[in-house]
Amino acid sequence: MDTWTPAYCIDNIDECKRVLLTPGNWEKVPFLLDRQAAVGTLVRFKGMIQDMLNPDYYSKTFSVVNSLTNETKVYQGKFSSAVRSKEDEEIHFGDDLMERLPVACIPIPGLNDWVKNVESSNGLNETELEENFAKRIRLDPTCQKRSNEVFVLIYPEDVDSNELKLNRVVDVIGFYDHQYVNTDDESQEQPLDVKASYCVHAIHIKFQPDPVLCGSQLTEKCIWEEASKIQEELKLVLTQALLGDSLAANYLLFNLVSTIYNRQNNQVPGKFALNIRGIPQDIVVDYTSKLYSLISCLVEKSKYFPITIDNMNNTDLIPRKCYTTNRLLNGFLQLSSKTHLVLDETNLNPGKLENKGMLNLQAINDIISNQQVKYDFMYYTIDYETEISVLTLSNGKSLFPFDIDIVFKPDPSCIGNIEETIGSAQTYLNSQSSLLEKIRKYITIISSMDFNFNEDILKIIENDYVAMRKADPKNVSPDDLHRFMVISKLIALCSGKNELNKEIWESCKALESERKIRNK
Structure with a gap:
């Protein structure tokens, strides 16, 4: 695979796919890193489809004529974004136009640090990729809005384009290149100068990548056989995290493992939006963030959003279309399936929700009630289905709807030692690496059995x-x-x-x- 070139793969695409899908080979392809990849290098990228662009057209073949020697060379346009020529060369494009589909991908939103560490040990250094993205922001201010994009070019003859859906996580192997696109400062009436962005010409895509722990020795059969024991250990940890409240721990466990099944006719069976209410005001400063921190150590993807008047009025929760750049602008609620969303209402004070705040409120309500988000296309909205598990933490009854609510009843002896109580649960998990791995896989798979x-x-x-x-x-x-x-x-x-x-x-x-x- 190290010697593959675009020309070789064009002529041997079926054999290349067979080799890539041979067990163990997919993971051998180096992960895309800014400072390591050279144009034409075979790379791997894992991310979420954030936007789907209009089709791009290219010449299947083109010829380059040397004006000094009249020598003509014929090249193929597939797996290449730009035609490069010297000063004394002329390019003649063929009439055989082909279509490819560009999709804009971003690093998976809410991917937790422990997942990045596991993937790093498997050669997928996503943390380093994000650091390189951040470095590029500092060097090039015009890149700030879409600095973490990777364009993936889909060739319909090689990849089933019907599988392309917004917010879907994809695992791509293809050839690295530069894609030149207009910068997208929507405050400008005209697009700005072009800039180079990451680009991968896809040879093959896994549209439903396996969970990060799939490569471990833990099989589904092993987890299933030990389910009862793992449940007891997980409930013990959650009871500790909930300051001794074992009843609430049962419901939090259900919230973490629940999954939607057999969605039809606007019905969403299986969703389990939980509101834990009655959290004492005097423990809020220390407690809710620490509870979320522990949850993020257990699940692959999670996001934390403090519900305040200022956040509701000023945060872009809803993805919206910018017609100046013809691009979908990312919103906080543009998340991939199986993401856990924690809403913290414990610092919510009285105030007025403005128009944006009301729209954000409705968007959260739609996720909880219908598992949908209405994307804003200015003149109309489009409903996009979600699969987001929602946990709401509040002092009183939640501002948002819920499937289940439970009054929080902590053990009085734990309230004065919140940091020590939750810290001991975290220490216990960290000291039991085998158990922690089992709990993480248990949460991922148990409800889909x-x-x-x-x-x-x-x-x-x-x-x-x-x-x-x-x-x-x-x-x-x-x-x-x-x-x-x-x-x-x-x-x-x-x-x-x-x-x-x-x-x-x-x-x-x-x-x-x-x-x-x-x-x-």
Whole structure:
């Protein structure tokens, strides 16, 4: 692979793909780093599709004629962004125009440091890539808005373009090049001068890259067999993080592992937006950020957003189209699937939400309620589906909707030692590297395991639900049935069972009963 050139791959594309997909070879391709890659080098890039641009057209073949010797050389235009010639050479383009699709990619938003460290040990030094991006910002102020972009050029004959979707994470191998694009200062009426940007001509793309821990010795079978034990350890850690509140720890565990399944007709079964409320005001300064820090050590992708009047009125949460540059401008809520979003309302004070603040409020509501974000195209909006797990931390009842809420009830002995209490949980995890790896993979895969509701248990659930409706018709709705079904499924999966039984169903009812009593 080290000797591959664009010309070689054009003539042997199927063989090149076969070699790349041979186990172990994909990881051998060097990761794209600013100071290491030379034009024409085979590189690998992993990122999120942030924008999809209009098709680009190129000549399949072109000839270069030396005006002094009349010598003619024929070249292929594929896997190249620019035609380079000398002063005494003329270029003649052919009539065989071909189409390629440029997509703008950025480093995966919310990717946590431990993931970058794991990928670095596997040769994917994303931290160094981001540092090089930052270095380029300092050197070239015109690059500040899109300094972290990598353009990936898709060739439809090699890659299924139907798989291209905004916010999708892609793992690309291709040839490094420079793409010359207009800078995008939207305050200018006309585009500014062109600048060079990173560019990768894709040979092959993995549209659903494996989780970062897939290369470890831990198989799904291993995690499944140890699920019950891992659940106990994780609940112990979360109870410590929640200052001794074991009931809230159950629901936080469900929030971390939950996943959407079988989305249809505007219904989003499986979502588990959690509001932990009643966090004492006197512990807020130390507590919520430390809780998030621990969560970020467990999940691959997460984002933290403090809900304040100033943040709501001034932060660009919603992606929007700039027609001056014909580009989609990134927003905070443009996230890839399986990202965990933590909203911290504990420092929210009274104030007025302006128009932008109201739009941001609605955008967050849409994610929680419908798992959608309305992207702003100025004259209209387009709904884009999301798969973002939302946890809201608040003093009182949340400003936002939720699927489940629970009043926070910490152990009084822990309140005075927040740093020590959460620190001990972090220290425990750091000292148990094997356990920490298992917990991380458990969170990633456990809720996606196969599951079955047999006819017998469905009949029991139906009878219980009918009895609940008769006993309290005003307060029991179909939403309650959905919540019970989701929680019972999560209880089963978290303990390593792929079928619901009566014992688990009763556990679900008991858990919900305890929560409702506390919330009164």
